[in-house]
Amino acid sequence: MISKEELGKLIKTARETKSKEIGKRYTQKMLSEEISKSQGYIGDIESGRTYPTLVVLGDIAVACGVSLSFFSDIEKQIDEYVAVKLGDYPAETQEIVKDYIRTGNERLDFLGGQEQHDIRLEGFPRDKEANAAYSKKDLQEAFSVSSMSKIPILGTVAAGIPIYAEQNILGFEEVPMSLVKNGEFFFLIVQGDSMIGSRIFPGDKVLIRKQPIVESGQIALVLVNGDEATLKRVKYLDGTAILYPDNPSYEPMIYPVSDIEIIGYVAQVIFNPNEKK
Known part of the structure; x- marks a missing residue:
C-alpha cells in the first residue's frame, strides 16, 4: 500500500509535470482552486499528513493531466487484495467484490486501509459449496453495490x-x-x-x-x-x-x-x- 508521504510526493510531481506543460508554475493554490478544495488541504496531502479520497485523487489527476495510475496502481492493489481474500471464489464473485471496493473508495478510502473491507468479507460463506449457492443478487446486496452512499x-x-x-x-x-x-x-x-x-x-x-x-x-x-x-x-x-x-x-x-x-x-x-x- 502506498504511504501518505509517497503519495504526497507523487502529487507534487504531477503538479510539476503540469507546470512544464503549461510553461509556468502550477501552484498548490491553482490546483486547489481548480478542484474546489482549500490550499491548506492540498498542502496537507503533499506533505504526507493526510490521504485524499479517491474522488479527490481523481480530480487531482484530471487537473494535472495524468492518469490515476500515475499516483498508484489502485486497480492492481484491489486485484491483489481480492485474490488473497477470495482466491477460492468464482471469478464473478471476485468481480462483484472488486466493483464494491471501487464504488466504495470515497467513503472507505482503500488507500488508507483495508480493515473495513475485511469486516465486510467476514460475513461471506467460506466453503465452495455454500459459495455456489450464494447468488449474484445476494452478493450485490451484501456488498451494497447500489446507488447509495x-x-x-x-x-x-x-x-x-x-x-x-x-x-x-x-x-x-x-x-x-x-x-x-x-x-x-x-x-x-x-x-x-x-x-x-x-x-x-x-x-x-x-x-x-x-x-x-x-x-x-x-x-x-x-x-x-x-x-x-x-x-x-x-x-x-x-x-x-x-x-x-x-x-x-x-x-x-x-x-x-x-x-x-x-x-x-x-x-x-x-x-x-x-x-x-
Missing part, C-alpha cells in the same frame, strides 16, 4: 449560536449516490432556531456540500473569526458578508469578508420527525 454525520452546529467547527463523526447516513456524486459532502445536526423561516429546525440534519464560495443569498455553513461555525444565509455588500438568520428574533451578523470562511452550502435538509414544527 454513506455520508458522515459530524458534531452538532448551532443555527442560533456559533460553536466550534471541529467535531467528531457521530455516525453515517445513507443517501442516493446521485445526490452526492459531484463533490464532497457531510451532515451536521442543527441546534437552535435561527433558521426556522427556511424550515431548518433543531434536530434536523443538513447536508453540506464542501466548497469555499457560495452565491449571495445561499444558506451556508460559515467559520466566523476562524474558529466559530454558524449556519446562516449569506449576502455580500461592499466588501462585507451579512449573515442573515431566517428568524426575526435574531439580528443579522455583519463581518468583513476577510473575517469569514465558507465551509459549504446547504444542499438538502433531512427533517427530524420527532421535532414539533
Whole structure:
C-alpha cells in the first residue's frame, strides 16, 4: 500500500509535470482552486499528513493531466487484495467484490486501509459449496453495490449560536449516490432556531456540500473569526458578508469578508420527525 508521504510526493510531481506543460508554475493554490478544495488541504496531502479520497485523487489527476495510475496502481492493489481474500471464489464473485471496493473508495478510502473491507468479507460463506449457492443478487446486496452512499454525520452546529467547527463523526447516513456524486459532502445536526423561516429546525440534519464560495443569498455553513461555525444565509455588500438568520428574533451578523470562511452550502435538509414544527 502506498504511504501518505509517497503519495504526497507523487502529487507534487504531477503538479510539476503540469507546470512544464503549461510553461509556468502550477501552484498548490491553482490546483486547489481548480478542484474546489482549500490550499491548506492540498498542502496537507503533499506533505504526507493526510490521504485524499479517491474522488479527490481523481480530480487531482484530471487537473494535472495524468492518469490515476500515475499516483498508484489502485486497480492492481484491489486485484491483489481480492485474490488473497477470495482466491477460492468464482471469478464473478471476485468481480462483484472488486466493483464494491471501487464504488466504495470515497467513503472507505482503500488507500488508507483495508480493515473495513475485511469486516465486510467476514460475513461471506467460506466453503465452495455454500459459495455456489450464494447468488449474484445476494452478493450485490451484501456488498451494497447500489446507488447509495454513506455520508458522515459530524458534531452538532448551532443555527442560533456559533460553536466550534471541529467535531467528531457521530455516525453515517445513507443517501442516493446521485445526490452526492459531484463533490464532497457531510451532515451536521442543527441546534437552535435561527433558521426556522427556511424550515431548518433543531434536530434536523443538513447536508453540506464542501466548497469555499457560495452565491449571495445561499444558506451556508460559515467559520466566523476562524474558529466559530454558524449556519446562516449569506449576502455580500461592499466588501462585507451579512449573515442573515431566517428568524426575526435574531439580528443579522455583519463581518468583513476577510473575517469569514465558507465551509459549504446547504444542499438538502433531512427533517427530524420527532421535532414539533
